[in-house]
Amino acid sequence: MTGRERRAQLLDVGRALFAAKGFDGTSVEEIAARAQVSKPVVYEHFGGKEGMYAVIVDREVERLTGMLTGSLEPERHPKVIVEATTLALLDYIEQNTDGFRILVRDSPVAQATGTFSSLIGDVATQVEHLLADQFDRRGFDPATAPMYAQMLVGMIALTGQWWLEARTPDKSVVAAHLVNLAWNGLHGLEADPQLTPRGKAAAARRD
Numbered sequence: 486m487t488g489r490e491r492r493a494q495l496l497d498v499g500r501a502l503f504a505a506k507g508f509d510g511t512s513v514e515e516i517a518a519r520a521q522v523s524k525p526v527v528y529e530h531f532g533g534k535e536g537m538y539a540v541i542v543d544r545e546v547e548r549l550t551g552m553l554t555g556s557l558e559p560e561r562h563p564k565v566i567v568e569a570t571t572l573a574l575l576d577y578i579e580q581n582t583d584g585f586r587i588l589v590r591d592s593p594v595a596q597a598t599g600t601f602s603s604l605i606g607d608v609a610t611q612v613e614h615l616l617a618d619q620f621d622r623r624g625f626d627p628a629t630a631p632m633y634a635q636m637l638v639g640m641i642a643l644t645g646q647w648w649l650e651a652r653t654p655d656k657s658v659v660a661a662h663l664v665n666l667a668w669n670g671l672h673g674l675e676a677d678p679q680l681t682p683r684g685k686a687a688a689a690r691r692d
Contacts, residue, residue, distance in 0.1 A: 492530050495520055496544075499537045504583035507590055508538055545584035546604055549577050553608050563619055564668045567637070570612075571663050574645045575656040582649070589646055601642070609638040625676050637667055 486494070498520045502511045513534050517524045531537040556569035578585045588601040613634035617627040641663060648659055680688060 488530075491522070491526070495522075495527060495530055495537065496541060499534070500541050500583050500587070503538060503541065504586040508534070541584075541587060545581065545588055548581060548584065549574075549588070550604060550607070552577050554611065557608075557611050557615065559615060559618075563615070563671075564664065566615060567667050568660060568664050570608075570638075571641050571660040572656070574641055575648060575660060578645055578649050579656060585645075585649055589649075605638055605642045606635075609634040612638055623674075625674065633671075637671075640667065 495516065499511070499516050502516060502519065511534060513524050513527050516534065516537070517527050520527075527533075527537070531540065552573045553570060556573040557566060558569075561569070588604070609631075613631045616634050616637075617630035620627045620630050620633075644659065644663055648656070
């Protein structure tokens with residue numbers, strides 16, 4: 486086995502273990518045993534489990550980012566963009582279940598740019614530009630687009646985390662219902678939404 490092949494094998498083993506047991510629950514000893522190598526081989530390639538974990542997270546972030554950003558084509562109809570983004574995330578979960586489990590876990594070695602929340606924030610930043618254009622066309626305040634982008638992407642991301650374990654109904658059904666809520670909600674958007682009198686009274690009591 487070449488050095489490159491050994492490195493790839495170790496990453497596959499580490500990815501499966503980190504997904505199943507988390508960062509703290511995985512040891513270099515277990516990685517080495519599962520890969521049928523000695524501990525020094527793991528240290529030689531990655532310097533320890535921290536280095537291996539960082540490489541795995543970087544690879545998963547790159548893969549998911551590519552799938553999500555590929556769905557954000559400005560020339561598409563806004564509803565189609567929501568559909569494509571939703572399906573892209575569900576596709577990633579279906580095809581890279583171990584990777585998604587790793588991304589949604591907090592880790593002491595995850596970089597600020599390598600967490601699921603920061604990744605979703607990056608996608609929301611791209612979505613806000615698309616929303617701002619749509620808001621401007623419809624006479625809404627484009628300054629509110631970042632807030633709506635966080636709401637929209639956050640809804641899709643949290644539903645994806647739920648579907649990771651549920652896996653039912655089919656992803657196309659989940660996507661259709663997500664888009665139903667997001668699009669029909671956006672379609673009937675009020676330019677200047679206000680709380681009801683009862684809601685205002687409840688908010689005043691909390692202040």
